[in-house]
Amino acid sequence: MIKKLWLPSLILAGLACAPVAKADEWDKRTIVTFNQPVEIPGRVLAPGTYVMQLLDSASNRDIVQIFNQDQTQLYATILAIPDYRLEPTGKTVITLEERSAGSPEALKTWFYPGDLSGAEFTYPASTHPRHTQHWHTQS
Template structure:
């Protein structure tokens, strides 16, 4: 009887090990590219384009050398809308949810300023084309990260050195922070341009501050509802089946030994 209990215990541990193996890789991949599912109920501006209302995927380019290149896809990741350069951002306290900060731009669509993955202090501040960034800073009275307009705010060719605007700014005291649900799976996708070209563009980024005579624009604070998990459970069911077979074989072996 003791041998039977020991065999059952080993079989149970085996099943638990299979369950752990089924969850761990997806979690690690999710943290690596910070994939986040976002729902916008109104048009929202990102560098280079305005996204219509809908559901999108924000994720980082799969590059170990540069963790500040964001990609924006449609929900099923069959279309890449933008490859956006960013710079590292920081917040004093982490959040349990992904956060995307939207800044109100008068009567125009709000624009994405920064994106933080849940549990992390460091996030990503989006870089806008210089001409557009200056206009956004003037209207919103918030510093906006910019680079020369010929780069269009996304991954293209060209190199320049970093520079910083010295004019002081008095940023608006509120920006809308939308909390989003991180995705539970990761997908490898092709990108435009080489990593060397992209790294060169990040050196062009600088912070553009609004002129002193800018008028403040009200912003709002809010949060979106949490979105449902979308991962398939088929791999997990397969592993449970394998575990059940293992338990059955163990019981059969134990019954023969007892006989």
């Protein structure tokens, strides 16, 4: 009897010790707060807190979704361009670009903590930015 229970007990112990992947690591869920209006492709976000994450797709990891803070309203689904950096950081890095006078800054890049690859957001040629600012946020 003890021999019959040994293998199932070992399997259950192994499953209990298996690493658990965080959902945040798969979808890169990031909470960001903007203290001023920010342009994203297709619209301008009011100052506030937002959730940015990758669409749950194994085939395309460049689709970014932006939700309100409690994720009850989807503001945008954006096809981003892969972007790369030489050194990862331990914090989320958001890059904003300055627009013409009177226009809100535009979201340019987003890098998840520890990643070398991130997302670059594109805009029509008529709205190309002039200056870039880097923001580090807590995740």
